[in-house]
Amino acid sequence: MPVPSNNLDMDVEEFRKRGKEIIDLIADYYKGVDSYPPLAQVEVGYLAKLLPTEAPLKSEPFEDIIADFNAKIMPGVTHWQSGNFFGWFPSSYSFPSFIGDMLSSMINCIGFNWICSPACTELETIVLDWLGKAFGLDESFLATRSDGSSGPGGGVIQGSASEAHIVAMLAARERMLHTLRDQGLSEEEVASASTRLVAYGSDQTHSSGQKAAMVIGCKFVSIPSDDGLRLTAAALARQIDKDRAEGNIPFFVCGTFGTTNTAAIDDLAGIAAVAARENLWYHIDAAYAGCALVCPEYRQLCRGAELADSFNVNPNKWLLVNFDFSALWVKNSCYLRDALSVTREYYRNDASDSGLVKDYRNWELPLGRRFRSLKLWFVLRMFGIEGLQQYIRRTVALGEWFEQQLLSDGRFEIIAPATFGLVVFRVLPDAVDLQRHGVDPADEGAVDSLVSDVDERIYKLMIADGRVFLTDSKVRGRHVIRACFGGTHVSQKTVQTLITVLKESADKILGRP
Incomplete structure (x- = not known):
């Protein structure tokens, strides 16, 4: 039987031609990205009406595919890179990162x-040490110590902070099971004890904490945060005492450096002391705000991080590395490897067997992994640490400027200041005509409810306007609006557009000031 020929539709020369066209398309897109409505203006299910129900049997012309991309795909894209996109936390990008990708x-x-x-493994080890040093991380998190010796710690690239959270929790469970065995428990007793493991976070901890507990099959306790929306050592200690009294086994706690809702910072040093006393694995989620640690002035806000067991930052959020790239550092990788190592003959090689290199398959959930360290390598070399510092400081300054404009307007209050380029705000109760709405000023519950309703109406009007996109949330049950200024294309011009849309929407709902 004859072997079919390898008749690919696109050969090297065709790829050379089309690749240049795509680079031009990408460059043109970014040149005019602010001209697109930041939020996709389509209805659910729009694409199924435009595309066939089955894949084509025969090859189609490249020109037709690109035409469909422009006409059918692009209308359904939410433009995260637009300077008018202020939602969630940013998905940063840079052309050096594109080149690495x-x-x-x-x-x-x-x-x-x-x-x-070999370069895929070795470059990852090197650039994560570079980045860890740029953040001022404790030397125990690095693969190579200052004296040139190798340590048990090091960094690994995960796909997201959610993956990092799961991996850290798996390592924590492994360490606790080691501890129970060292205490003399039988394997049957250890198996029984593993069903009573408890992990902790606060009511402000990212949902990845609860998801990680769901994945590994343990209990997750969400501890109420304090008035500053922080997890405190005292609250953690009280909950641990309660769980131990009920026969449960505390083993993991997540502290957050920059929560999703308000960029609050947990009591990192206090949590570390409790974790050490209670033999808990201490993980710090610094997915967004951790990027600011390239600037030395932010490091004093992160005191206590040096006492953690694992530390996670997402350079794809606020450090010009395009998605997906989440950096996780651990002090002792043996628990990670013990939790995730599965060996087969087809994985064996002399280098791995020597123990001199890292097999990152044993540091993550998937087996396969891309050469993602190239993205960070290009970013660090082409921007330098000084360029990244300038970027962080610029975006924080934009948030501070926006905050000043809100305060000068007089109708808004700041719920969380622009420490990390995130401003959380809401309408002031004094800006709402309580009498017109029939609300007694002395009835705090009714006032809060009305202000939240008015705040939400302003937010929805802003989204319906289409010129900007930002997200809303709830803080202590009160509606708030979040605006994040960390995007690559955010500028004073686009922030001014946001201010204009906000004031116009507020005028319609509240009346002019």
């Missing part, structure tokens, strides 16, 4: 161990 796609290795592509 393109080269990663060119190499297209599956780097589950050293021999798969």
Whole structure:
């Protein structure tokens, strides 16, 4: 039987031609990205009406595919890179990161161990040490100490902070099971004890904490935060005492450096003391705000991080590395490897067996992994630490300027200041005509309810306007509006557009000041 020919529709020369066209398309897109409505203006299910129900049997012309991309796909895109996008936390990008990603796609290795592509493993170890030093992380988190010796710690690239949270919790469980065995428990007793493990976070901890507990099959306790929306050592200690009295086994706690809702900072040092006393694995989620640690002036806000067991930052949020790239550092990787190592003959190679290199497949959930360190390598080299510091400081300054405009307007209050380029705000009760709405000023519950309703109506009017996109949330049951200024394309011009839309929407709901 004859072997079919390898008749690919796109050869190298065709790729060269089309690749240049795509680079032009991308460049043109970013040149005019602010001209798009930041939020996709389509209805649910729009695309199914435009595309066939089955894949084409025969090859289609490249020109037709690009035409459909422009006409059918692009209308359904929410433009995260627009300067008018202030929602959630940003998904940052830079052209140096794109170049690293393109080269990663060119190499297209599956780097589950050293021999798969030695540079893939070794560059990851090196650049995560670079980044850890740029953040001022304790030396115990680095793969290579200052004296040149190798330590048990190091960094690994995860796909997201959610993956990092799961991996850290798996390592924590492994350490606790080791502890129980060292105490003389039988394997049957250890198995029984594993069903009573408890992990902790606060009511402001990212949902990845609860999801991680769901994945590994343990209990997650959400501890009420204090008036500053922080997890405190005292609250954690009280909950641990309660759980121990009920026969449960505390084993993990997550402290947050910059919560999603308000960028609050938990009592990192206090939590560390409780974790050490109670033998809990201490994980710090610094997915967004941790990027600011490239600027030395923010490091004093992160005191206590040096006492953690694991530390996570997402450079793809606020450090010009495009998605997906989440950096996780651990002090002792042995628990990670013990929790996640599965060996087969087809994974064996002399380098891995020597113990001299890292097999990152044992540091993550998937087996396969892309050459993602190239993205960070290009960003760090082409911007330098000083360039990244300038970027962080610029976006924080934009948030501070927006905050000043809100205060000068007089109708809004700041719920969380622009420490990390995130401003959380709401309408002041004094700006709402309580008499017109029939609300007694002495009835605090009714006033809060009305202000939240008015605040939400302003927010919805802003979204319906279409010129900007930002997100809302609830803080202590009160509606708030969040505006984050960390995006690559956010500028004073786009922030002014946000201010204009906000004031126009407030005028319609509240009346002019």
